[in-house]
Amino acid sequence: xxxxxxxxxxxxxxxxxxxxxxxxxxxxxxxxxxxxxxxxxxxxxxxxxxxxxxxxxxxxxxxxxxxxxxxxxxxxxxxxxxxxxxxxxxxxxxxxxxxxxxxxxxxxxxxxxxxxxxxxxxxxxxxxxxxxxxxxxxxxxxxxxxxxxxxxxxxxxxxxxxxxxxxxxxxxxxxxxxxxxxxxx
Amino acid sequence: xxxxxxxxxxxxxxxxxxxxxxxxxxxxxxxxxxxxxxxxxxxxxxxxxxxxxxxxxxxxxxxxxxxxxxxxxxxxxxxxxxxxxxxxxxxxxxxxxxxxxxxxxxxxxxxxxxxxxxxxxxxxxxxxxxxxxxxxxxxxxxxxxxxxxxxxxxxxxxxxxxxxxxxxxxxxxxxxxxxxxxxxxxxxxxxxxxxxxxxxxxxxxxxxxxxxxxxxxxxxxxxxxxxxxxxxxxxxxxxxxxxxxxxxxxxxxxxxxxxxxxxxxxxxxxxxxxxxxxxxxxxxxxxxxxxxxxxxxxxxxxxxxxxxxxxx
Numbered sequence: 001x002x003x004x005x006x007x008x009x010x011x012x013x014x015x016x017x018x019x020x021x022x023x024x025x026x027x028x029x030x031x032x033x034x035x036x037x038x039x040x041x042x043x044x045x046x047x048x049x050x051x052x053x054x055x056x057x058x059x060x061x062x063x064x065x066x067x068x069x070x071x072x073x074x075x076x077x078x079x080x081x082x083x084x085x086x087x088x089x090x091x092x093x094x095x096x097x098x099x100x101x102x103x104x105x106x107x108x109x110x111x112x113x114x115x116x117x118x119x120x121x122x123x124x125x126x127x128x129x130x131x132x133x134x135x136x137x138x139x140x141x142x143x144x145x146x147x148x149x150x151x152x153x154x155x156x157x158x159x160x161x162x163x164x165x166x167x168x169x170x171x172x173x174x175x176x177x178x179x180x181x182x183x184x185x
Numbered sequence: 186x187x188x189x190x191x192x193x194x195x196x197x198x199x200x201x202x203x204x205x206x207x208x209x210x211x212x213x214x215x216x217x218x219x220x221x222x223x224x225x226x227x228x229x230x231x232x233x234x235x236x237x238x239x240x241x242x243x244x245x246x247x248x249x250x251x252x253x254x255x256x257x258x259x260x261x262x263x264x265x266x267x268x269x270x271x272x273x274x275x276x277x278x279x280x281x282x283x284x285x286x287x288x289x290x291x292x293x294x295x296x297x298x299x300x301x302x303x304x305x306x307x308x309x310x311x312x313x314x315x316x317x318x319x320x321x322x323x324x325x326x327x328x329x330x331x332x333x334x335x336x337x338x339x340x341x342x343x344x345x346x347x348x349x350x351x352x353x354x355x356x357x358x359x360x361x362x363x364x365x366x367x368x369x370x371x372x373x374x375x376x377x378x379x380x381x382x383x384x385x386x387x388x389x390x391x392x393x394x395x396x397x398x399x400x401x402x403x404x405x406x407x408x409x410x411x412x413x414x415x416x417x418x419x420x421x422x423x424x425x426x427x428x429x430x431x432x433x434x435x436x437x438x439x440x441x442x443x444x445x446x447x448x449x450x451x452x453x454x455x456x457x458x459x460x461x462x463x464x465x466x467x468x469x470x471x472x473x474x475x476x477x478x479x480x481x482x483x484x485x486x487x488x489x490x491x492x493x494x495x496x497x
Contacts, residue, residue, distance in 0.1 A: 071215060074227035074487075084189045084491045086208065087215040092222075123224040 010176035018152045023055045033065045036100040041117050042071040042088035045105035047167040048135050066094040075116040097125030106165040108134040111146035190488045194306045194313040197322035198363035212484035230259035236289045240266040240296045246316050250293050253482035278308045290493050312489045320354050327360035329481040333474045342369035347399045349375045350409030357450045375399035379420040407448040408458045434460040
């Protein structure tokens with residue numbers, strides 16, 4: 001954990017309630033997911049997407065849900081403008097052509113990751129529709145015209161603050177924290 | 186995780202750290218996935234121009250670099266010494282600086298003189314990738330060889346690799362020795378005494394003159410081509426005799442105590458260092474090497490481009 005003030009905004013219990021709600025919202029709009037693909041964005045978004053996928057399968061064990069994981073490093077608009085991000089694995093053994101795609105990320109901040117994800121996604125085919133699910137929406141900090149369709153929680157933050165999502169951690173201490181690094185203020 | 190290469194140019198494996206090689210491999214894994222998509226292209230290097238400068242013949246390396254560059258969306262210019270102003274007496278630095286004046290960001294160069302890439306890197310203001318400099322190094326070949334071994338056997342560490350043939354004139358051998366050792370493999374060289382450098386043992390490699398003994402020791406055999414174009418004197422009586430003593434055929438392969446992996450950097454002289462039934466067998470990963478070459482070169486270009494400042 002970083003130096004400075006830290007506030008926990010999600011504990012394990014609240015996280016589980018929120019994931020449940022997001023799952024039921026998805027079911028409301030996508031029924032049995034026959035024509036829908038879930039895609040987690042590497043690297044942190046897949047932690048959320050795996051959780052959502054697991055919970056959806058618990059709710060309806062007979063469902064067949066297409067699931068993929070997408071790395072967007074090669075599509076980033078800040079390559080050579082910041083330090084290198086080592087790519088993670090892309091696993092896209094799914095067809096996106098003509099499907100409803102739900103992109104899943106942990107934190108929606110500037111919107112630039114999602115812009116890159118849309119570009120990366122289109123290289124795999126032309127989806128019928130793309131929706132966005134995010135666990136945390138950092139309001140008022142968007143740099144591109146992008147909005148989420150399913151939101152775990154909206155929070156107000158300033159640029160110097162960081163949002164840390166910890167899921168499936170080894171010590172079981174899952175949750176979401178906001179940290180403010182004093183040095184940057 | 187964020188990291189970057191410890192070098193600004195790829196001149197030889199000797200300059201790389203183990204972490205650099207692992208970063209290249211990890212990035213290449215991702216590019217290999219990209220190459221299996223229907224759209225085999227990403228936009229990362231779309232504002233980068235790369236010049237491929239070849240002062241020596243090449244099929245695989247040149248095509249592989251060009252494909253790698255195009256699949257990263259870079260602009261590519263190709264230059265071959267034959268038919269250029271080099272024959273009019275222009276120096277290497279002048280030639281390259283003239284190419285750079287046309288706003289080129291990276292240079293991929295093959296040259297018959299050892300050290301040519303290093304010389305160029307010192308004198309020009311662009312990222313240089315060595316695509317083979319005489320008998321010195323051929324770093325991307327060594328990277329793709331080690332990457333192919335890692336893919337086939339799970340890892341390189343602890344594996345036994347024998348490099349067979351013309352070690353004396355081979356840049357592939359030298360780069361492979363550095364690369365495999367950095368990754369924790371044991372390396373042996375095998376060939377006629379005249380084609381093994383006298384002090385190669387100082388690099389920490391085993392030396393064996395008997396092919397069968399070498400093959401029984403190893404997990405992987407990398408069969409090199411006899412580089413007749415670099416041999417100014419006769420190092421062995423005849424190709425036929427070389428082939429009888431150091432050529433790999435089906436009978437030898439079947440007589441070994443275990444199944445080994447066979448590699449070859451190309452171009453193959455079928456029937457000399459390796460027979461067709463071995464080259465085309467299941468144990469051979471020669472075409473996997475070629476396939477992995479594009480992914481490895483994409484990774485190297487991508488990671489080195491990180492050092493090129495963004496220009497407004």
